Amino acid sequence: MSDDKSILTSENPTSRRAPLAVTEEIARRVIDGEWHDGSPLPTEVELAEQMGVARTSVREALTRLKAKGLIASRQRAGTRVLPRMQWNMLDEDVLRWTWSGKDRVQMAHHLMQMRRIVEPAACELAAASAPDAAIAAIERAYRQMDAAGMDPVAYAAPDLEFHHAILAATGNPFLVGFGATIQAALRTSFELSTRQPGAPRRSLPLHRAVLDQIWMRKPAEARRAMEELLGLTESNIQRGTAGMA
Known part of the structure; x- marks a missing residue:
């Protein structure tokens, strides 16, 4: 026994x-x-x-x-x-497995396509209708990014929060849930985009422009500011993934 x-x-x-x-x-x-x-x-x-x-x-x-x-x-x-x-690509495990697989560069490209569709529109919505408290949450994240300086590791978390806060500011539960679902992929995206020397400091003014346009309640300008920010992000990711394909 x-x-x-x-x-x-x-x-x-x-x-x-x-x-x-x-x-x-x-x-x-x-x-x-x-x-x-x-x-x-x-x-x-x-x-x-x-x-x-x-x-x-x-x-x-x-x-x-x-x-x-x-x-x-x-x-x-x-x-x-x-x-x-x-495949259920928005499943957290599937995202994690895919990001660690051979197609990581292609996945980064697909993620940027999705962000270009969603985030400029979210900025437009936030500028049009977000309550002041929701915009203040975006600003808090921005100030934490500013405090992180040139440290890409310290910069990544508030950068993620900045973009989540914009989705939350839309007041649309589907957009908020969407952001939570792809959090793992967004975190990897931000890590890739901040690999370049000086990337955090270069992107900070563009984040500020997004924040300012939302505070000033200018939907079209907020959209364009986010499009410009995502353009820089995509450029950084392309350089950060060079040689990974």
């Missing part, structure tokens, strides 16, 4: 950790293109043997990846990789 207990005690921690580790490994192999769109994955038994884990851990990992839209299963057809366009 004591031997049985010792076996259970030693195996339980592994059984709790294994499904998460297996999910990470299979996800990264899918994202890195080991199995192309529409191609079948190995069977549960084969994956378990490859990774040296229990079949139940593989089954649980595959269930999680199905929920995130990476794979799908059908009777007699097995488990297959779904086209990337069907």
Whole structure:
């Protein structure tokens, strides 16, 4: 009986950790293109043997990846990789896996496209209708950016908060939720854009221009100010990702 207990005690921690580790490994192999769109994955038994884990851990990992839209299963057809366009790209885990994968440069480009669609419009809305308290939150983030000086690490957090505060200032719950959903990707975007020497200090006046136009209640000017800021950000990201493709 004591031997049985010792076996259970030693195996339980592994059984709790294994499904998460297996999910990470299979996800990264899918994202890195080991199995192309529409191609079948190995069977549960084969994956378990490859990774040296229990079949139940593989089954649980595959269930999680199905929920995130990476794979799908059908009777007699097995488990297959779904086209990337069907993945739940706003899922926090999928974002994290994608940013650490081989297509990081392309993902940065796609993120900038999305930001160019959303953020100038958000500035326009904020300038038109945000209460003073919401604009004050944008200004607090700006002042923290200013205090960070040339330190890109210290600059990144208030930079993220500045952009979140603009989305919050629109009063639109969908935009606020959108910002929270893509927070991981935005953080990576800001890290890439501040890699260039002096990037924080160069971007600070453009952030100030966005803030000023929102305070002055000039929607069209606020939109243009954000478009100019995003132009600099995109340029910094292109330089920051040079050689990563």
